[in-house]
Amino acid sequence: MTDSHSEFSSDVDSHADAPTIDPDLIDDAIDYYTPGEPIVDAKAPTGPIDQRWSTRKFEARLVNPSNRRKLDVIIVGTGLAGASAAATLGEAGYNVKSFCYQDSPRRAHSIAAQGGINAAKNYKEDGDSVHRLFYDTVKGGDYRSRESNVYRLAEVSTNIIDQCVAQGVPFAREYGGLLDNRSFGGVQVSRTFYARGQTGQQLLIGAYQALERQVAAGTVTTYTRHEMLEVIVAEDEAGQSRARGIIVRDMVTGEIETHLADVVVLASGGYGNVFYLSTNAMGCNVTAAWRAHRKGAYMANPCYTQIHPTCIPVSGPHQSKLTLMSESLRNDGRIWVPKNKADCAKDPREIPEEDRDYYLERIYPSFGNLVPRDIASRAAKYQCDDGRGVGPEVEGVRRGVYLDFADAIGRLGRDAVEEKYGNLFDMYARITGEDPYETPMRIYPAVHYVMGGLWVDYDLQSSIPGLFVTGEANFSDHGANRLGASALMQGLADGYFVLPHTIRDYLADGPFEKLEESHPAVVEAKAAVEERINHFLTVGGTRSVDSYHRELGHIMWEYCGMERTEDGLKKAIDLIRTLKDDFYRNVKVLGTADSLNQSLEKAGRVADFIELGELMCIDALNRRESCGGHFRAESQTEDGEALRHDDAFAYVAAWEFVADGEKPILHKEDLTYTAIEMKQRSYK
Amino acid sequence: MSAPDGTKTGMKLTLNIWRQPDATSPGKMHTYQVEDVSEDMSFLEMLDVLNEQLNAAGEDPVAFDSDCREGICGMCGLMINGQAHGPVTTTTCQLHMRSFKDGETITIEPWRADAFPVLKDLVVDRGAFDRIIQQGGYISVNTGSAPEAHSVQVPKEDADRAFDMATCIGCGACVAACPNGSASLFMGAKITHLGQLPQGQAERDKRVVNMVAQHDHEGFGGCTNIGECTSACPKEIPLDVISQLNKDLRTAMKHGR
Ligand SMILES: Cc1cc2nc3c(=O)[nH]c(=O)nc-3n(C[C@H](O)[C@H](O)[C@H](O)COP(=O)(O)OP(=O)(O)OC[C@H]3O[C@@H](n4cnc5c(N)ncnc54)[C@H](O)[C@@H]3O)c2cc1C
Ligand code: SF4
Ligand code: FES
Numbered sequence: 029m030t031d032s033h034s035e036f037s038s039d040v041d042s043h044a045d046a047p048t049i050d051p052d053l054i055d056d057a058i059d060y061y062t063p064g065e066p067i068v069d070a071k072a073p074t075g076p077i078d079q080r081w082s083t084r085k086f087e088a089r090l091v092n093p094s095n096r097r098k099l100d101v102i103i104v105g106t107g108l109a110g111a112s113a114a115a116t117l118g119e120a121g122y123n124v125k126s127f128c129y130q131d132s133p134r135r136a137h138s139i140a141a142q143g144g145i146n147a148a149k150n151y152k153e154d155g156d157s158v159h160r161l162f163y164d165t166v167k168g169g170d171y172r173s174r175e176s177n178v179y180r181l182a183e184v185s186t187n188i189i190d191q192c193v194a195q196g197v198p199f200a201r202e203y204g205g206l207l208d209n210r211s212f213g214g215v216q217v218s219r220t221f222y223a224r225g226q227t228g229q230q231l232l233i234g235a236y237q238a239l240e241r242q243v244a245a246g247t248v249t250t251y252t253r254h255e256m257l258e259v260i261v262a263e264d265e266a267g268q269s270r271a272r273g274i275i276v277r278d279m280v281t282g283e284i285e286t287h288l289a290d291v292v293v294l295a296s297g298g299y300g301n302v303f304y305l306s307t308n309a310m311g312c313n314v315t316a317a318w319r320a321h322r323k324g325a326y327m328a329n330p331c332y333t334q335i336h337p338t339c340i341p342v343s344g345p346h347q348s349k350l351t352l353m354s355e356s357l358r359n360d361g362r363i364w365v366p367k368n369k370a371d372c373a374k375d376p377r378e379i380p381e382e383d384r385d386y387y388l389e390r391i392y393p394s395f396g397n398l399v400p401r402d403i404a405s406r407a408a409k410y411q412c413d414d415g416r417g418v419g420p421e422v423e424g425v426r427r428g429v430y431l432d433f434a435d436a437i438g439r440l441g442r443d444a445v446e447e448k449y450g451n452l453f454d455m456y457a458r459i460t461g462e463d464p465y466e467t468p469m470r471i472y473p474a475v476h477y478v479m480g481g482l483w484v485d486y487d488l489q490s491s492i493p494g495l496f497v498t499g500e501a502n503f504s505d506h507g508a509n510r511l512g513a514s515a516l517m518q519g520l521a522d523g524y525f526v527l528p529h530t531i532r533d534y535l536a537d538g539p540f541e542k543l544e545e546s547h548p549a550v551v552e553a554k555a556a557v558e559e560r561i562n563h564f565l566t567v568g569g570t571r572s573v574d575s576y577h578r579e580l581g582h583i584m585w586e587y588c589g590m591e592r593t594e595d596g597l598k599k600a601i602d603l604i605r606t607l608k609d610d611f612y613r614n615v616k617v618l619g620t621a622d623s624l625n626q627s628l629e630k631a632g633r634v635a636d637f638i639e640l641g642e643l644m645c646i647d648a649l650n651r652r653e654s655c656g657g658h659f660r661a662e663s664q665t666e667d668g669e670a671l672r673h674d675d676a677f678a679y680v681a682a683w684e685f686v687a688d689g690e691k692p693i694l695h696k697e698d699l700t701y702t703a704i705e706m707k708q709r710s711y712k
Numbered sequence: 713m714s715a716p717d718g719t720k721t722g723m724k725l726t727l728n729i730w731r732q733p734d735a736t737s738p739g740k741m742h743t744y745q746v747e748d749v750s751e752d753m754s755f756l757e758m759l760d761v762l763n764e765q766l767n768a769a770g771e772d773p774v775a776f777d778s779d780c781r782e783g784i785c786g787m788c789g790l791m792i793n794g795q796a797h798g799p800v801t802t803t804t805c806q807l808h809m810r811s812f813k814d815g816e817t818i819t820i821e822p823w824r825a826d827a828f829p830v831l832k833d834l835v836v837d838r839g840a841f842d843r844i845i846q847q848g849g850y851i852s853v854n855t856g857s858a859p860e861a862h863s864v865q866v867p868k869e870d871a872d873r874a875f876d877m878a879t880c881i882g883c884g885a886c887v888a889a890c891p892n893g894s895a896s897l898f899m900g901a902k903i904t905h906l907g908q909l910p911q912g913q914a915e916r917d918k919r920v921v922n923m924v925a926q927h928d929h930e931g932f933g934g935c936t937n938i939g940e941c942t943s944a945c946p947k948e949i950p951l952d953v954i955s956q957l958n959k960d961l962r963t964a965m966k967h968g969r
Contacts, residue, residue, distance in 0.1 A: 116855040131777065132842050134882055135785040151862070187856070194858035196851045196909050198875035205865030223875055229784055230878060237850035244846040252839070280735075280831050309779040343752040348760055349781045455783075458802060461751065461810050524855045572767045574760070619772050623734060624832040626775055627767065 056594045057650035060601065064693035067326070067682050071530075072176040072486035077703040078158070081180040084486065085529050089536035096121035097247075098539050100289035101531070102274055104256045104316050106133030108228075108516060109499025110295030111235035112523025118242030120528060122535075125287060126239065127251045127276060129311050129629075134236040137297055137309040138519060141228025142354045144212055144220035145516040147185040152209055156217040158182045163704060164215050165514060168400075169479070169507020170656035170672060171706045172329070174680070174699065176486055177504045184525040185517050189221055191524055195234040199223050213355060213512025214398055220513045225354055225451050231516055235523070251287075253279040255629060256316045257557045259292060261323045261492055262549035264541055269324070271495035272543050273550070275557045279629060282622035284557055286545055290538040291494050291531060294320060295523065298478040298500035300333070302637045302644065303589070304581020306475035307339060307352040311629075317482050317501050318636040325490040326682040326695060328483035328503035330640065331648035334510055334657045335590055336476035337404035340459055341419050341428040350474040351459060353431075353452055355512055358397045358404070360436040360445070361469070363388050365416040365429050372418050376430055376468050387411060395711045402509060402590075402657050402670075403711060405473035409590050412472070419470045428470035437465065473590065477515060479506040479657065480647075483682040483697075487530035488522060491682075496531060498522035503680070508656025561621050564631040569614035573630045576611050580604065580634070580641055588645050593661045597649040604642045611638060643683055643692060650694065653677045674706055723749040723809065726817040727762065729774055735831050741819075751810035755798065756781060756788065758809055759820075776834040781805040783946065786881030789888070790834055791821040796885035796944040803883065803946045823888035827895070827931045838884050840930040841898065847926040848919035849902045851911050864910050874908040877901045879947045886941035886949070892933030897941040899923055900953030903960055917964035924961060 073083040091099065099122050103114045106128040114126040128136060148161040161182035166173055189207070193199065199221050200208040212220035223230040242248040258275040273288035299314035300306035321327045338353045364384045366372055371379050388407060389396040397404075408429045411417060419428030437445050442465060446453070453464045460470070481503040488496050488504070499519040506514065543550065587593075587600035611634070619625040654663045654670035655677070663671045680697040724747050732739025746762050753761070756778050763773035779787040783806040792798035798807045812818065820834065828836040866874075878901070886897035903920055906912035912919075928934075935954055942951045 112855075119854045130779055130785070130787055131838055132786075132882065134842075135779055135787050137780060137785070139785050140780050140782060149861070187858075190858040190861045191853070191855060193861040193864075194851065194853040194911055196874070196878075196906050196911050198871050198878050198905070198909070200875075201866055201868045201871040203868050205867050205871075206862055223878075226784070226879060229881075230875070233878060237845060238853075238855075240842060240846045241850045241852060243842075250842070252842075309785065310781060311779050344750055346750065346753050346757045346761060348754070348757050351782050455806075458800075458806055458808065459754075461808070528855070572764055574764065616767060618767060618770065624775055624835060627773060 054652055055650060056597070056652055057646050060646045060649065060691060062686075062691045062693045064684060064695045067483070067695040067697045069174065069485045069697065071489070072174075077175065077179045078183070080176050081183055088529055088533035091532045091535050093121055097123055099123060099291075099535050100125065101291050101293065102287055102289040103127070103293040103295060104274065105136065105295030105297060105499065105501070106236070106239065107136035107138035107295060107297055107499060108232055108235055108519030109501070109523045110136070110293070111232065111239045112520050113293060113295060113498060113527050114248050115235060115238035115242050116524055116528045117531070118239070118245065118247035121247065124242070124248040125251065125289065126248055127254045127256055129253065129255045129279065131252050133239055133250055133252065134233060136232060137312055138232045138516070139229045140307070140309065141516055142225045142352065143356065144210065144222035144227045144513040145188070145231060145520070146212070146219050146511070146513040147189045147221060147517065148182055148219060149186050149189060150219075151207060152218045154217045156219050160217065161185060161219065165505070165511055166507065166701070166704050167707070167709065168511040169509050170709065171507065171674065171678065171701065172655050172680070172699065173505055173507030175701050175703055179703065180526065181505050181518055181521050184521045187525055188517060188520045192231060192234050195238060197223065197230050197234040199230070214395070214400055215511065228516060231520065235520070251276065254285075255279055256296070257319065257632060258553040259320045259323050259495065260286070260288070260549055260553045262543055262547055268493060270493050270540065272540070275553050277557070280624050282620070282625065284554060286550055286554060288543050288550070290540050291496065291535060293496045293498060293527065293531070294482065294501050295498045296501045298481070299637070299640060300475045300478055302580070302641050303475040303584045304577050305342065305347060305350050305585070307336065307350050310349060313633040313636070314640050315633050315636045317497070318640055320482060320490065320492065320495060322685050324492045324685070325495055325497075326483035326684050327643060328480060328680050328682045329508070329647065330480040330644045330683065331588065331651065332479035332508050332656065332658055333475060334401060334477040334479060335405045335473045337401055337408060337473050338431065338471045339474035340456065341470050341472035342422050343420060343460070344422060351455070352474070352476060353456060353469070353471060355401070357431060357449060357452060360440075360448070361397065361431040361433050362386055362435055363397050363404070363429055363431055365411045365418060369415045372416060372426055376418065376432075385416070392711055399711050400509070402659065406590050406659060408471075408473055428472045430468035431471045432468035433464065434468070477510055479503065479508060479510055483680070487533065488527055489530070489534065494534060496527060498527055508658055560632065560635075561628065563612070564615065564617045564628060565621060567613065567615050567617070569616045571614050571616055573615060573617060573627055573634050576607065576615060577630070577634045577637065579607060580638055583607070584641050584644070588641070588648055591659050591661055592648045594649065597645045600645045601642055604638060604645065608638045611635065646692065647681055647683065650681060651677055669710075672708060678706070721750045722747065723751070723812070723814040725749055725758070725812065725815075728817065728819040729834070730821045731774070731833055732830050733832065735829055739830065749809050751808065753809045754781065754805055755792070755807040755809065756805050774834065775832045778805050784881060786883040789823055789883045789885055791823065791888060793819050796823070796889040797946055801946060801948065803881070823884050825884075825887045825893040825932070827893060828884060828887065836884075838882070840932070841882050841884065841895070843930065844895065844899060844923050844926045845902070847922040848915065849906070849923060851906060852915060866909060870908050874905050877905040877908065877949065877953060880949055881947060883946065885944045885946060887932065889940040889944035890933065891938060891940065892936060894935045894941070895927055895932040896935035896954045896957060897945060897949055897951070899927055900957040901949045904953045904956045907956065907960060916960065917967050917969045920957065920960040921964050921969045
């Protein structure tokens with residue numbers, strides 16, 4: 029508590045643990061950052077919440093159709109958020125360049141989403157509405173999201189379904205031929221549209237096909253196996269900084285290319301892989317977002333991470349990624365661990381009923397196995413920490429709990445269970461070699477989604493003019509926790525229906541003055557990329573990139589995972605700083621710059637994850653409250669439930685990068701709610 | 713070797729792997745040994761172990777594609793002992809080492825097809841698939857112009873069949889398995905997916921004609937009904953989609969497209 033800039037410090041005594049101090053007022057992170065000016069979202073119109081989006085669409089300036097093809101738009105990412113935007117802006121006549129690191133746009137990680145997509149269609153007449161979806165999303169996000177954004181999301185959700193059906197997305201249907209819906213993620217209405225367990229795949233194929241149609245039409249050019257490594261920010265004649273392009277590496281030839289444009293959109297996905305193990309794809313990374321952050325884009329709420337309770341546990345040190353088992357399994361499966369530690373290694377079928385602890389049903393009698401994701405995850409961690417986990421010992425601890433279908437099979441019959449969950453059971457059997465019809469599944473939480481991301485205003489524009497951010501890469505809609513089936517909705521809302529309207533207001537000022545490749549901003553960006561690559565290839569150290577990534581993941585999972593404490597986070601920051609130092613001096617990357625070099629690709633990503641990891645810990649340290657997916661052990665009720673502090677923390681933490689080795693600056697955006705009342709959640 | 717609970721650990725394997733520095737240089741098979749392979753590892757995790765080993769020894773790691781590692785993105789794909797995606801009906805990333813025995817020799821090659829040139833080691837260029845889709849693998853509907861979703865009913869059977877065909881992950885195993893290097897199964901899956909739905913009818917003739925033309929132009933071979941494609945397909949796309957493809961093509965010809 030030495031820094032006098034702290035807005036809390038005037039009331040705070042130097043002994044943080046003195047009993048008289050209101051715990052809300054302690055800022056554990058003050059030694060790690062510099063307080064900055066507050067930030068506001070100047071783009072959201074005021075007025076009634078249900079009018080704001082119409083108002084903004086009307087006020088956003090138009091671009092004359094004949095001017096559109098003179099405007100170059102770069103879109104990094106071909107997931108739901110990127111492919112939908114590229115297709116739509118291509119259709120509108122802009123000149124679009126689309127980038128992804130995979131060999132085809134169709135492989136973005138949106139493809140892996142299983143459960144479904146929400147929309148307020150109210151086809152079931154069960155009381156759903158735009159307002160209810162808005163309400164559920166804000167509440168689910170534990171009142172840490174911006175209400176105007178969330179309302180808009182709910183508002184455009186219905187258009188998404190129309191669009192996808194017209195594209196030929198084969199959603200599940202009822203016998204009458206109408207679309208089927210299910211209830212998902214603990215909400216009380218059935219508003220989730222789905223395509224068996226492969227909703228993300230079907231939606232992405234729809235967006236991908238729309239994108240490829242524009243490639244054929246000549247409005248979109250795709251650059252596959254191209255990784256964005258830097259954003260170009262240049263000043264115009266009036267001294268206004270603008271994002272004007274990107275530096276990418278052709279991952280096949282190694283060539284470093286410059287691509288210039290009038291506007292840049294990042295739709296580069298989430299950064300869950302900072303934990304090394306997550307349900308994200310191997311290549312998911314923070315590089316695009318982090319490079320933009322270093323160039324001036326604020327990073328908002330980076331510590332908000334969603335940990336999903338039903339994943340297949342780690343089986344050994346070789347583990348490279350984790351696989352999600354759909355949450356729908358908790359509708360019929362019962363979660364338990366042995367009451368006695370001595371039973372943990374036994375065949376579960378031999379453990380009698382009275383020796384099982386159905387701990388969720390015991391602690392949360394009204395919600396039971398269907399408590400929200402973060403509660404279910406933390407509860408599983410506590411059982412395992414307590415030595416009652418099951419499955420193989422990994423590093424001396426059994427990290428797994430049973431998800432048992434014996435009752436469901438007894439009640440509904442094996443066929444009915446197979447009909448509902450057959451593909452998931454098959455996947456489980458393939459990965460673990462165990463038959464879940466015969467023996468209970470083992471599950472454990474895993475990192476799944478990040479609510480944090482680049483700060484954007486209502487227009488989805490970051491703090492760098494001309495740099496827009498969509499999908500999981502931005503922070504905008506989910507607050508401290510995301511509802512199931514709402515990320516797909518957000519990605520497509522952003523790309524099909526929001527960005528195409530808001531970006532035109534920015535492009536109405538274009539085309540901007542042509543930038544030459546010799547412009548200092550371009551030269552600097554390109555040189556920085558080349559220097560970094562050269563550094564990795566010439567360190568000549570002894571440790572592989574993966575070994576650093578694993579170690580970082582371990583630190584993050586241990587100290588910035590399901591439960592965070594002041595001491596743990598401070599320790600993590602120290603460990604990460606040491607790791608970073610060692611990484612730059614001792615990493616071993618073989619091969620050359622001018623060829624396909626997967627170790628080199630990974631080195632750049634891990635370098636950025638290390639820096640992000642530190643900021644996540646600082647952000648978590650600053651937020652001495654528990655909200656949504658963020659649980660600070662210091663902020664809980666007497667019976668161990670998350671305790672929010674709206675008086676002190678109802679803000680978005682937007683972090684500004686200063687320089688390597690310097691403290692980041694924290695800008696706070698106050699969250700105010702006019703259309704909804706803040707409440708503490710309770711699931712007991 | 714086995715652990716107390718019966719899982720196999722510490723398997724030793726000999727790997728014969730295709731190494732090729734880049735698209736233009738010639739390649740050849742190299743032999744490597746890996747130890748300490750556990751049956752719970754996926755095939756690609758086993759290759760990760762090999763790569764850590766090579767890296768430590770100062771040798772260039774083996775390049776291979778993967779991303780989701782859960783069988784859905786279609787990025788992975790290797791010829792394993794001459795079979796596309798190996799001995800089990802699944803993707804390479806979902807193949808686990810319990811399908812192999814201690815002491816076994818495994819041969820690992822890239823997809824082999826004229827239309828899929830090798831870029832490095834086990835990595836190939838499948839861009840031809842995207843170009844086939846560009847020629848009609850879509851329904852033309854601009855954003856915002858879609859009618860209300862419930863304005864058209866689709867019989868559940870049709871929706872289900874469209875879905876089954878739309879589960880193709882574009883991995884290319886069908887091409888790699890086919891002695892002719894034909895992409896008919898891939899194309900048939902898309903033609904059937906879109907042709908099964910009312911929304912897909914308007915462009916049905918044009919779609920099949922243009923996609924087939926692009927297919928042939930890319931250097932994929934013709935289909936002679938061998939059926940290797942469908943047995944290699946991790947998503948079990950059935951052979952009858954090729955009949956559908958041919959039927960649609962004949963109909964389009966009749967309509968004079
Ligand atoms: C296993 C799993 C299941 C899920 N299930 C659901 C669900 O049922 N419902 C739901 O609503 N949500 C679900 N989610 C969340 C949801 O799928 C994602 O949040 C969402 O799809 C993200 O979409 P996106 O377009 O933002 O990013 P992505 O789909 O991740 O796309 C990122 C794109 O950016 C590109 N890219 C990234 N970095 C670079 C770079 N440096 N250079 C060039 N290109 C780059 C990639 O190539 C890719 O094209 C799930 C997530 C996972 C992991
Ligand atoms: S048809 Fe099957 S084998 Fe061929 S690309 Fe599709 S999923 Fe792969
Ligand atoms: S890596 Fe995605 S299907 Fe195998």
